[in-house]
Amino acid sequence: MDANVKRNIILDNYQNPSNKGLPDSNDKSYTKVNSRNESCIDNIDVAAKINNEKLEDIKFDGEACAICTSCTSVMTKQFKGKTLEEAKEIVTNFENMINEQPYNPEILGEFNIYDEIYKQPSRKKCALLPIEAIKKIIQNDNNRS
Amino acid sequence: MNTEDFDILKTGIDYLDNAATTMKPKSVIKAVTDYYKEYTSNIHRGDYNNSIRADKEYETTREKIREFINAQSKEEIIYTNGTTNGLNIVVFGFMQHYLKPGDEVIIDQAEHASNSLPWIVLSKKIGFKLVFAPLDKDYKLTVESIKNCITPNTKVISIAHITNTIGDTRDINNIGKLCKENNILFVVDAAQSIAHTKIDVQEDNINFLAFSGHKMYGPTGTGILYGKKFLLEKIQPIEYGGDMNTEFSSTGDYSLKELPTRLEAGTRNIAGVIGLGAAIDYINSIGLEKIHNYEISLHQYLLEQMKQIPNIKIYNPSTQGTIVLFNVDKYFSQDVAIYLNQLNICIRAGNHCAKMLHEVIQDNSTCRISLSFYNTKEDIDKVVEALRNQDKILDTLV
Numbered sequence: 001m002d003a004n005v006k007r008n009i010i011l012d013n014y015q016n017p018s019n020k021g022l023p024d025s026n027d028k029s030y031t032k033v034n035s036r037n038e039s040c041i042d043n044i045d046v047a048a049k050i051n052n053e054k055l056e057d058i059k060f061d062g063e064a065c066a067i068c069t070s071c072t073s074v075m076t077k078q079f080k081g082k083t084l085e086e087a088k089e090i091v092t093n094f095e096n097m098i099n100e101q102p103y104n105p106e107i108l109g110e111f112n113i114y115d116e117i118y119k120q121p122s123r124k125k126c127a128l129l130p131i132e133a134i135k136k137i138i139q140n141d142n143n144r145s
Numbered sequence: 146m147n148t149e150d151f152d153i154l155k156t157g158i159d160y161l162d163n164a165a166t167t168m169k170p171k172s173v174i175k176a177v178t179d180y181y182k183e184y185t186s187n188i189h190r191g192d193y194n195n196s197i198r199a200d201k202e203y204e205t206t207r208e209k210i211r212e213f214i215n216a217q218s219k220e221e222i223i224y225t226n227g228t229t230n231g232l233n234i235v236v237f238g239f240m241q242h243y244l245k246p247g248d249e250v251i252i253d254q255a256e257h258a259s260n261s262l263p264w265i266v267l268s269k270k271i272g273f274k275l276v277f278a279p280l281d282k283d284y285k286l287t288v289e290s291i292k293n294c295i296t297p298n299t300k301v302i303s304i305a306h307i308t309n310t311i312g313d314t315r316d317i318n319n320i321g322k323l324c325k326e327n328n329i330l331f332v333v334d335a336a337q338s339i340a341h342t343k344i345d346v347q348e349d350n351i352n353f354l355a356f357s358g359h360k361m362y363g364p365t366g367t368g369i370l371y372g373k374k375f376l377l378e379k380i381q382p383i384e385y386g387g388d389m390n391t392e393f394s395s396t397g398d399y400s401l402k403e404l405p406t407r408l409e410a411g412t413r414n415i416a417g418v419i420g421l422g423a424a425i426d427y428i429n430s431i432g433l434e435k436i437h438n439y440e441i442s443l444h445q446y447l448l449e450q451m452k453q454i455p456n457i458k459i460y461n462p463s464t465q466g467t468i469v470l471f472n473v474d475k476y477f478s479q480d481v482a483i484y485l486n487q488l489n490i491c492i493r494a495g496n497h498c499a500k501m502l503h504e505v506i507q508d509n510s511t512c513r514i515s516l517s518f519y520n521t522k523e524d525i526d527k528v529v530e531a532l533r534n535q536d537k538i539l540d541t542l543v
Contacts, residue, residue, distance in 0.1 A: 006543045014539075041479055041495040041510050063509055065479040066539055116543050122483060 006113040013070035018077050022047050022061045030057070031140055035133035037125045042068040046133035048079075050141050055079050055087055060130070067114075067123050072130035074110045084138055091131055091138075098124050146439055147431060148519045159490040159524045164309045164337055164468060164497075164515035166359045169420075176202075176423035177364055180416045188415055189388055189406075203415055206422030207405070210369055213425055214354065215345045220404040221377060223370040224413050228336040229259040231355030231370035232303075234408065235332055236263035238380040239353075239372075240301065243330075246272035250301040251294050253278045253286050254501040255308045260334040261501060264303065274298070280505055283463050285313040288320055295327055303332035306344065310499045310513065311461045312468030314342065321350030330376075336360055340428065340517075341467060342437050346371055358417060363424035367417035370408075377404050386410040436518045440467050443516055443525070450529040457532065460506055467516040476538050478510040484538040490528050 022045060023030045030047040044062030048055055058076040062069075079087050094111050096103035100118050117127050148154050150170040160168060186196040188203050207222045216222060225231040244250070244267070252264055254277050268275045276299075278290045291302060302324055307314050317333055324331035332353045335344055340361035346354055353376065358367030372380070382389065382401070389410040393399035401407040428436065444467055451457060456474040473481050478494035485492055493513045496503065503509045514528065 003543050007539070010542050011539060043509075063477070065477045065483070066542055069477075113543070120483070120541075122486075126479075 001112060001115075003116075006116075009110065009113045010066060010070045013073040014066040017060075017069055017073035019059045019073065019080075020061060022059055023049075023057075030059075031137050033133050033136040033140070035129050035136070037129055041065075042126055042129050044068065044072055044129060044133065046072065046076075046130060046137065048134070048137045050084070050137070053084050055082050055084065058134075060133075064129070065126050067117065068126040068129050071111075071114060071127045072133075074113070075130045075134060078109050078111060079134060084141065087134065087138060091135060094131055095128065098127055146518055146521075148521065150427075151519055154519060157489055159488075159527050161514045161516065161520065161524065161528060162491045162493045163517040163520075164312075164360075164513065165493055166365070167340065167362050167517055168519065169364070170362055170424075170427050172427050173363060173420045173423045177416045177420040180419050187412055199415055199419075202419045202422065203413075206418050206425070209422050209425040210371075213429075214339075214371060215347055216371055217347065218374060221371055221374050223372070223377065223405045223408045224418055225355070225368040225370050226366050226414065227357040227359070227368035228334060228355045231353075231368055232259050232332070232334060233263050234370055234380065234383055235303075235353045235355065235372070236267050238383045238408075239376065241267055241271070242379070242381055244271055244273045244300060247298060248273040248300040249276050249296060249298040250274070250303060251276045251278050251291060251299060252303050253280060253290075254505050255280060255284060255286065255311055255499060256303075256305055256501070257309055257334065257336070258498045258500060259336070260303055260305060260332075273300075277501075278304075280311075283313075284311045284461065284502075284505055285464070286315050288316050288323065291320055292323060295323065295329070299327065299329050301330045301332060303334070305334040305336070306338035307341065307466060308499065309337050309515075310468070310470055310497050310502055310511070311464060312337070312466040312470070312515070313461070313464050314338065314466060317344075317349045317351070324352075325350045340436075341433075341440060343433055352376055358421040358424065361421075361424055362427055363421035364414070364417040366414045367421045374404065377408065380408060382408055382410065384410040387412070431518070439518050440516055441465055443518075443520060443522070444469070446522060447514065447516065447525045447529075450525060451532070454529065454532050454535075456535060460508075460511060469514045470511050471514075472508060472511055473532065473535050473538065476535070478512045480538055481512050481532075484541055485528065485531055487541050488527070488531050490531060492528070 030049050032047040034045050036043040042064035046060045049057040060072045093103040114127050117123050151168045153168050184195040184198045186199045188200045207219045210222045211219050276294050278294045330352045333351050335356040339356040354371040359365040389407045391400045458472045460470040482494035495510050
């Protein structure tokens with residue numbers, strides 16, 4: 001993918017993020033987790049509604065850099081409607097892409113815009129932060145069932 | 146000025162993160178490597194030449210520090226591993242046994258974690274009241290603000306001489322007088338001031354003073370805790386072990402050495418302390434006043450230039466010192482720092498460990514430029530030019 005195209009998609013997701021804004025705190029159908037890196041200042045909350053092993057809805061809020069915010073926005077779109085198994089597979093492949101391991105680009109969809117983030121080590125953790133959040137949510141769901 | 150004394154500055158970096166740590170001049174690096182290459186040995190217990198030499202160098206640093214801050218005696222100078230360590234010794238080694246429920250300790254919301262979190266933790270444990278002296282409209286801490294917070298229950302005032310965010314220089318001389326008049330203990334965090342402005346612990350009526358070596362051109366892992374002798378003698382060590390005891394037995398009896406050794410358990414950072422001595426020599430060879438005056442004029446130049454850049458919010462435009470705290474409109478601080486890194490410019494983004502400050506300035510994260518005497522106008526022109534081209538900040542995303 002052309003670098004300009006990637007940059008524009010990132011900018012669009014940063015400046016006009018999708019699914020930004022958390023559900024009402026009284027809405028107990030969502031699982032909410034906070035995700036922040038010890039070594040940087042990105043700080044996001046992600047809330048997901050899981051029904052019948054499926055991610056029915058995902059929302060987020062927080063303060064983070066362009067990579068982290070845009071990646072969280074992309075994540076909410078990519079994971080909405082996916083089963084937990086599908087989500088886990090995307091998570092594994094996304095992590096492999098960021099960590100320069102073999103991965104399948106075909107299941108990553110818009111996440112592919114981050115395929116060169118590995119060249120900026122300080123940015124890797126920003127891209128991985130939303131993924132950490134969704135992993136925690138899936139883990140919490142596993143523990144409950 | 147004196148840029149040539151720092152090899153690292155020849156690598157092309159524009160280093161503007163001096164509040165985080167400072168570069169080390171050749172003489173400091175040489176002092177440390179000489180110890181490792183020529184006379185590595187332990188101190189205080191060797192009867193051979195290398196150990197005697199190490200001992201002498203190690204203790205010479207103590208005298209240099211004493212003179213640098215005008216302490217009354219060498220016993221008042223305790224080697225620590227940094228400011229945080231020093232302040233924790235004060236809070237948990239002294240204050241824990243001194244403060245009672247109902248007592249009051251004054252700090253403020255611009256303090257670094259090292260001079261706030263220990264107090265918060267101890268206050269929860271003992272039940273004394275932590276009072277936050279209000280910052281003024283420019284986020285500075287005035288003598289008047291502190292004065293208004295003093296009550297008959299005030300036992301301690303603990304503040305940074307210069308903060309690591311707003312960077313205002315607090316009037317420690319007059320605050321010290323207030324403390325003396327009201328029988329209050331005065332604790333000063335000098336991490337950000339020790340390399341930039343003169344401190345006289347006697348003149349300023351300071352009871353405890355803590356600072357780090359690495360922010361004054363010395364090695365990391367070194368620091369100093371100064372305390373008035375009669376107070377240091379009351380500290381219950383938070384570390385026990387080798388070198389600090391005179392005897393102990395299986396019956397449970399033990400006795401400790403005199404100051405300063407009783408507060409320096411275990412083998413200390415000998416190489417670091419020797420390097421710190423060289424750092425003091427280096428600062429003295431230029432002169433603290435000369436350094437201070439140069440930095441003030443350089444900071445003024447930076448501030449004037451930055452005020453002319455559109456879309457920049459400066460949080461401390463009226464502060465005289467070495468720090469400019471800012472944000473670029475519409476851009477997250479870390480994106481600005483990463484963009485500047487692409488141009489070899491080193492600044493810091495985040496909350497700078499002053500996690501209560503956002504309660505006052507209403508922004509969670511900021512960019513910080515902090516200067517030192519080895520910075521030049523050219524360094525400043527470079528960062529100013531980069532910030533003028535702010536539409537390029539997000540060009541480096543992929």
